[in-house]
Amino acid sequence: MTGSRIGTRDRRTDATLKVTGAAQYTADIRLPGMLHAKVLRSPHAHARLVSVDSAKARALPGVHAVLTRDELDGLDPTYGYFIKDQPVVALDRVRYAGDVVAAVAAESEAVALHALELIEVVYEPLPAVPDIEAALAPDAPELFEQAPPGIVPPYGTGASGQLRPRPNVCYEFRYETGPDSVWDDCDHIFEDSFTFSRMNHFHLEPFVTVADVRGEEIEIWASTQNPFPLRKELARVLRTPESRIHIHVPYVGGGFGSKHNCKTEPIAILLSRAAGRPVRYCLTTEEGFLTLSQHAAVLKVRTGVMADGTFVARESEVLLDAGAYSDGSPLVAEKACYRMPGPYRWQHIRSSSSCVMTTTTPAGPFRGFGATQATWASESQVDMIAERLGMDPYELRMKNLKRLGEPFVPGESGIDSDLAEGLDAVADALGYQGRERVPHRGMGLAIGFKDGGGVNKPAQARVKITAT
Structure with a gap:
């Protein structure tokens, strides 16, 4: 709506699209020749990854790419905010039931799921630490024997x-x-x-990425809350200039904090690069519970x-x-x-x-x-x-x-x-002050207090121009 006056309410620019169902989300993206990705997840809470044999999956008709730890050479294979500890797919061990071990891109989700059944994985189970008390016990097994790379950001006084x-x-x-x-x-x-x-965050739109890698150019459609930090992290993982990564963010069907940083994006990109075709990697609701x-x-x-x-x-x-x-x-x-x-x-x-x-x-x-x-x-x-x-x-x-x-x-x-x-x-x-006092019934007050994004971090605006 244009030409509105002060004191009147403007119509939301996305209102008509959303109430009519015409709004497009990442989950709606379809590209010509698009493949579908599925991942193999660990059944163990903690185990050493002895071997991963994907030969039978690669030979299955309709399978165009398989991603295991063997395909991560030449990359920085782990990601995170300050601490880079989460692998694109499992490297030396798995650390929770649901950890991603391998990924497949195929002509359909059904073929991809069949291919996952053909991947042979040998695990060496290790003791689990299911909660805080177990993890801090003096004899608890360490999840990371060597400290992953990380940084401590600057903080203010105290x-x-x-x-x-x-x-x-x-x-x-x-x-x-x-x-x-x-x-x-x-x-x-x-x-x-x-x-x-x-x-759990339980957003209606699942974690989903559509990736289309053509030569050195990487184009993705992502359901993400922070496209610019995501592009920076992807560039580090993939060891490619940020200017080569083009991120589209359609409407996001809920995130609530979970759709920050890498989630489905690295796997979708690497499968697309290997297959030479666009790849859609969309999690089920159940898989969302295993993600964050x-x-x-x-x-x-x-x-x-x-x-x-x-x-x-x-x-x-x-x-x-x-x-x-x-x-x-x-x-x-x-x-x-x-x-x-x-x-x-x-x-x-x-x-x-x-x-x-x-x-x-x-x-x-x-x-x-x-x-x-x-x-x-x-x-x-x-x-x-x-x-x-x-x-x-x-x-x-x-x-x-x-x-x-x-x-x-x-x-x-x-x-x-x-x-x-x-x-x-x-x-x-x-009516707190004048309320009737009834035994075993009460009325409570509380104050939720949240600073605007952090302390000792002044607001700022920055323009960055990247070469193409």
């Missing part, structure tokens, strides 16, 4: 990151501010632990307060179940750590967040990068403290909330929303 600080922990982030001595002044110190279960999840977590919170409810100090430890590969876990650890103190005023903060490797589906960003886990634990303890002190949870929050203009953390710009005003508005809408 923050630090460390690669592989101990076995089966791929990354640890810490943040601290204010004097530790204030604990001595606290009237009460409360310690509580919280367990957060794993969840939200982090399960164990969160320990120690909070010091005064008798009148004034918050003084908070220490927290977050253990994130990162699964078999690091994916975006370091980013989630950073943001969960920053968000554990919540929107409250403290004299001292000390937080740590660790990414624990287990033989389960890799975990990554999910609607807020750790904000859900951190907020749930933080706000749950605020309610528990209010009950222990005999205070109303609303009054305890209002007493300690940061005000409009106060920095989120020292050195940051001021908070640009009035949290107290927002809490009041919610309380009024619920």
Whole structure:
């Protein structure tokens, strides 16, 4: 709609296409001569990959390309955000039930699935570490005997990151501010632990890529949330200039954080390159559950307060179940750590967040990068403290909330929303103050607080021109 006036609502540009079903998603892309890809997944949670024999699959009529670890020479075969630990297909071992061992491109999905049955794989089973407790046990087997390559990004004052600080922990982030001595002044110190279960993103459009490689030019259609970082990572893995990679992003049928970085793209590209034809690699819903999840977590919170409810100090430890590969876990650890103190005023903060490797589906960003886990634990303890002190949870929050203009953390710009005003508005809408007190029934309030993408990272705009 054009020519609209101030104060009137414009129609969404995608509204008609979506409500009529005419909108095109990556899953809808069809190219002439397109092949279909399927992957062979490990039945073992942890095993050494002894051998992979794909000869019978390659000989099957209708099969045009097979990808195993033998075809990865000349590439950087692993990818990730800060830590490059997830292989395009399994190299020396598999690390969760569902890990990709081989891939096939064929004339149809049925032929590709038949070809997978012909691939002969010999595994040497290894002990599994199914959860955080097992992974951190003194006798736990290490998922990575040699540390994968990775980097620690620069952080602001009081923050630090460390690669592989101990076995089966791929990354640890810490943040601290204010004097530790204030604990001595606290009237009460409360310690509580919280367990957060794993969840799945469950977007309607599956992970899907259509790749068409012609000579040195790579063209893909991808259901991705970050096409430019994806292109950069693909260029590194494929050892090709970014200018050779052309990414189209049609409408994305949901992502919620899971469609960051490489997922289906490397396999689709390598199969297309080998076959000399376009390849569509589309996961089933079941396979989506084996690709990425939200982090399960164990969160320990120690909070010091005064008798009148004034918050003084908070220490927290977050253990994130990162699964078999690091994916975006370091980013989630950073943001969960920053968000554990919540929107409250403290004299001292000390937080740590660790990414624990287990033989389960890799975990990554999910609607807020750790904000859900951190907020749930933080706000749950605020309610528990209010009950222990005999205070109303609303009054305890209002007493300690940061005000409009106060920095989120020292050195940051001021908070640009009035949290107290927002809490009041919610309380009024619920009828919180005038509610009837009925035994065994309650009404709760909580504040979910999420900084705009990170701290000590100013917003910026950049234009990059790549040669063709």
